[in-house]
Amino acid sequence: MKVFCFPLAVMLAAIPVAGAAQVTQNPAQSGASVAPVATSAPQTKVPTATTPKPAEQPNYAGPLDPARYIIGPDDSLQVTVWKEPTLSGTVPVRPDGMISLVLVGDLPAAGLTPMALSADISQRLKKYIQDPVVTVVVLGVNSQRVFLVGEVGKVGPLMLTPGMSILQAIVSAGGLTQYASSKRIYVLRTVAGKQQKIPFNYKQALKGENQGVSLLPGDTIVVP
Numbered sequence: 001m002k003v004f005c006f007p008l009a010v011m012l013a014a015i016p017v018a019g020a021a022q023v024t025q026n027p028a029q030s031g032a033s034v035a036p037v038a039t040s041a042p043q044t045k046v047p048t049a050t051t052p053k054p055a056e057q058p059n060y061a062g063p064l065d066p067a068r069y070i071i072g073p074d075d076s077l078q079v080t081v082w083k084e085p086t087l088s089g090t091v092p093v094r095p096d097g098m099i100s101l102v103l104v105g106d107l108p109a110a111g112l113t114p115m116a117l118s119a120d121i122s123q124r125l126k127k128y129i130q131d132p133v134v135t136v137v138v139l140g141v142n143s144q145r146v147f148l149v150g151e152v153g154k155v156g157p158l159m160l161t162p163g164m165s166i167l168q169a170i171v172s173a174g175g176l177t178q179y180a181s182s183k184r185i186y187v188l189r190t191v192a193g194k195q196q197k198i199p200f201n202y203k204q205a206l207k208g209e210n211q212g213v214s215l216l217p218g219d220t221i222v223v224p
Helices: 001-044 115-125 166-172 202-206
Strands: 076-079 087-092 098-101 105-108 135-142 146-150 155-160 186-191 194-199 220-223
Touching: 001 202, 076 115, 087 202, 115 135, 135 194, 166 194, 194 202, 202 220
Parallel strands: 146 220
Antiparallel strands: 076 087, 076 135, 098 105, 146 155, 186 194, 186 220
16 A cells, blocks of 8 residues: 555645646736736826927917908918807918808908908808808917017017017017127018018117118018
């Protein structure tokens, strides 16, 4: 009996060893399944992705006089038809100065004030709606801009407000830098496809002297 019991004891002792081997394999398998979770943890840090960049922020022009502001190409308009949401919405002014509306189709917008455009749209909609009430609001002013280059605090486009002078534009752009040559400032203006160079006396402007130069949309103020 002892001869037969010895092999049986050896077999019984081997069973826990095999079980232990299986147990030691499970952590490895579970470790393989955990590894992707550990690598995906850094992907949860996405707060900066939801923060809009300055360039993506809407171009807000502030309050505008709907009776005086002249709509231009690339402006953004909000057209609202009272009790007609399907006819309302935001429309861009195309480079050709036209806009497109439901039912109305294409119609000119550039060169008109918001009030004049509202009246025009209302007149066109009378064929389809009884007594339409239309409101036009300028959301983005992209046509009335001047540009500043050279030794100023902020180079780039600047919204042109009614009556803005060259001096006011320079101040709005952060003023002159310490390296600016105030005696060589000039305005570049394109007229009939040709560029004109209009000199500007900065010191005279500081004294309140009128130089007879008014800014126009598209002008570029150059500060050497």
